[in-house]
Amino acid sequence: xxxxxxxxxxxxxINGYIVESVxxxxxxxxxxxxxxxxxSMRMLRGLYKYLQENELSTDKVKEKINFTDEVKSAxxxxxxxxxNGYNTIIPNLLKRLNNTTSRxxxxxxxxxxxxxxxxxxxxxxxxxxxEKDKRKGNAEELTxxxxxxxxxxxxxxxxxxxxxxxxxxRSVEALDSALRRRFVFEEMKxxxxxxxxxxxxxxxxxxxxxxxxxxxxTTINNRIEKLLDRxxxxxxxxxxxxxxxxxxxxxxxxxxxPLLQEYFxxxxxxxxxxxxxxxxxxxxxxxxxxxxxxxxxRELYDEKRLYEIVDYRGSTKQKxxxxxxxxxxxxxxxxxxxxxxxISE
Numbered sequence: 001x002x003x004x005x006x007x008x009x010x011x012x013x014i015n016g017y018i019v020e021s022v023x024x025x026x027x028x029x030x031x032x033x034x035x036x037x038x039x040s041m042r043m044l045r046g047l048y049k050y051l052q053e054n055e056l057s058t059d060k061v062k063e064k065i066n067f068t069d070e071v072k073s074a075x076x077x078x079x080x081x082x083x084n085g086y087n088t089i090i091p092n093l094l095k096r097l098n099n100t101t102s103r104x105x106x107x108x109x110x111x112x113x114x115x116x117x118x119x120x121x122x123x124x125x126x127x128x129x130x131e132k133d134k135r136k137g138n139a140e141e142l143t144x145x146x147x148x149x150x151x152x153x154x155x156x157x158x159x160x161x162x163x164x165x166x167x168x169x170r171s172v173e174a175l176d177s178a179l180r181r182r183f184v185f186e187e188m189k190x191x192x193x194x195x196x197x198x199x200x201x202x203x204x205x206x207x208x209x210x211x212x213x214x215x216x217x218t219t220i221n222n223r224i225e226k227l228l229d230r231x232x233x234x235x236x237x238x239x240x241x242x243x244x245x246x247x248x249x250x251x252x253x254x255x256x257x258p259l260l261q262e263y264f265x266x267x268x269x270x271x272x273x274x275x276x277x278x279x280x281x282x283x284x285x286x287x288x289x290x291x292x293x294x295x296x297x298r299e300l301y302d303e304k305r306l307y308e309i310v311d312y313r314g315s316t317k318q319k320x321x322x323x324x325x326x327x328x329x330x331x332x333x334x335x336x337x338x339x340x341x342x343i344s345e
Contacts, residue, residue, distance in 0.1 A: 016032055
């Protein structure tokens with residue numbers, strides 16, 4: 001039997017008792033006088049469950065437990081005479097059982113933006129050990145000797161390593177080939193359809209002032225994909241916690257718009273193609289007097305149109321020009337324009 005599949009192994013010395021044999025159903029111990037002590041694995045698991053559910057430590061067994069009829073009924077696999085009669089060895093068996101149970105529970109290690117790191121510094125010799133067939137208990141198991149403790153170290157099968165990357169970051173293209181070979185890649189696209197579902201779970205209204213947040217995100221991302229690519233699509237997490245129109249405003253001005261400014265390097269005309277005239281407007285025409293200097297494109301610069309962001313924070317309405325007509329719009333009405341809808345009153 002592999003050591004990783006059972007809590008004990010033949011020949012092991014546990015507090016003076018030698019493991020004679022072990023299966024999934026029974027562990028047989030040889031006492032110092034040579035007689036054998038069979039202990040049911042089912043009984044050990046039942047006792048461990050009893051201790052866990054009653055918030056008792058394994059050392060409690062050393063004190064000899066008074067098992068009531070109610071306890072015996074709830075945990076029929078428990079054998080009180082055996083437990084109390086061998087209260088010096090049972091706690092050690094339970095601790096080993098606990099360690100094995102812990103080894104089988106999946107453990108997750110998340111490395112955020114893994115593509116930005118130096119792979120050799122992050123993993124070192126582990127880069128080989130994380131391969132499926134090189135893990136502990138597998139066919140080509142490998143271990144390394146830790147430099148300080150000098151202990152043998154291997155990667156267990158229950159460890160799952162998740163690395164996150166933002167595909168808008170071009171460093172993904174130069175991702176270390178050793179890393180690519182050892183990971184499965186799965187694209188996690190924005191999921192606008194999840195917004196209403198998750199907000200419902202959080203007991204938040206799916207819409208804000210009749211604004212369908214899923215439709216809003218889809219519209220913005222379709223335009224981003226047209227102007228850039230789908231790798232720059234905005235994630236749905238921005239819209240999961242907004243409770244009212246004011247919080248949605250904050251999301252726009254603190255998250256969405258700054259992200260678009262970064263994407264388009266401050267080209268407000270392109271941001272206007274995404275957010276619409278309700279959010280991006282032409283600056284009032286003012287004579288900008290350049291210094292006296294010849295430049296072949298001076299006239300083009302003189303005629304260049306400048307834009308600015310319409311900020312609805314701190315006020316209910318802002319003036320914009322819509323098809324040559326000056327109008328006062330609220331933030332919600334600006335969203336209507338973004339979605340190519342008629343302006344709601």
